């Protein structure tokens with residue numbers, strides 16, 4: 001039986017739901033990354049490191065809420081906090097103590113954080129960061145690195161995937177794209193030349209490398225970037241939506257020992273519920289604050305609203321999560337499990353003659369059929385269909401992950417890791433049998 005035959009046989013209820021979905025939702029999915037050929041699985045429930053689909057299949061999960069669930073699904077402390085708050089009100093239409101405690105925790109854990117403002121997503125956090133940097137410096141442009149992802153708003157769609165001259169999305173005005181300066185990753189000279197023009201407000205990047213570290217940052221690069229941006233009075237923004245609280249309690253900036261001016265957060269920061277944050281230096285963050293001066297308040301301040309910002313339900317989940325994430329032993333454990341998984345998957349690929357490799361850092365792994373990218377990242381579109389086939393093969397074998405990477409949580413066990421390596425081995429064997437890599 002081919003991978004797709006087995007997939008269809010195991011997932012008939014998912015197939016029916018996908019059919020229904022296509023009639024009422026564009027493309028049948030609600031996030032581009034859930035696009036899967038021939039159809040996605042529909043998951044019914046989850047607990048710990050496991051989840052179960054509508055056909056009753058069980059999976060060891062490395063998708064983990066797109067990386068938001070560092071404590072696994074339904075961690076008892078988070079469930080209790082949310083249930084308690086649910087009965088006390090989901091939106092109080094007012095300031096409340098939980099948002100203060102949440103901000104205190106972020107400021108305590110993240111090295112650059114002196115003040116924190118909450119949003120409802122990582123996309124909103126990077127959007128706000130760019131606006132704050134522009135208002136603070138009075139300059140129009142934002143420099144981003146090719147291959148780095150900062151959400152889906154207009155200011156972030158440039159140069160996400162090769163070919164980098166084609167934006168990630170249609171529908172963005174050229175005038176907006178003109179405000180974005182693109183540099184190759186790991187090339188501090190290129191950033192130096194761009195900053196020399198004097199019109200750049202901020203440099204934004206994923207500190208561990210583009211798209212969850214797929215193009216890893218070379219040693220020394222972040223330190224050089226820090227010195228360079230400081231010299232030009234340009235705001236350095238670390239987008240730690242992925243790395244925040246995962247690489248270390250203080251995120252990648254603690255892990256690499258480089259402190260940016262601003263940091264964007266989402267995923268783990270909200271404890272598996274929706275939410276994000278922008279935090280950073282007091283002087284810069286204060287451009288959002290009212291001063292009681294009519295001119296400042298009306299025409300110089302950065303406006304920021306959002307009905308559900310810091311709502312008490314998300315705040316409750318976030319506090320329960322961050323209080324646990326403050327203990328570095330959780331990250332140490334997840335990082336070690338990540339290392340074992342990467343080694344096991346890399347060995348399996350080599351043993352079976354599967355092209356490419358498995359790599360990554362901390363608790364993230366990437367399976368790449370193109371091998372590890374060069375310093376400037378992947379220079380051409382990747383072999384999309386191979387990754388779709390791998391995901392189907394893996395789902396057949398009881399493992400779920402994102403298209404080509406996975407997030408190890410602090411609760412994955414040695415047995416989970418061992419079973420996952422075995423499942424990947426069988427999935428790779430099925431791909432070889434399907435002649436996915438050629439005759």
Ligand SMILES: Cc1ncc(COP(=O)(O)O)c(C=O)c1O
Pocket residue numbers: 066120121122123124126149150151152206212239240241242266267276
């Ligand atoms: C580095 C990075 N920045 C921003 C975002 C956008 O976050 P959200 O999906 O919460 O809008 C993501 C999402 O995966 C991300 O990985």
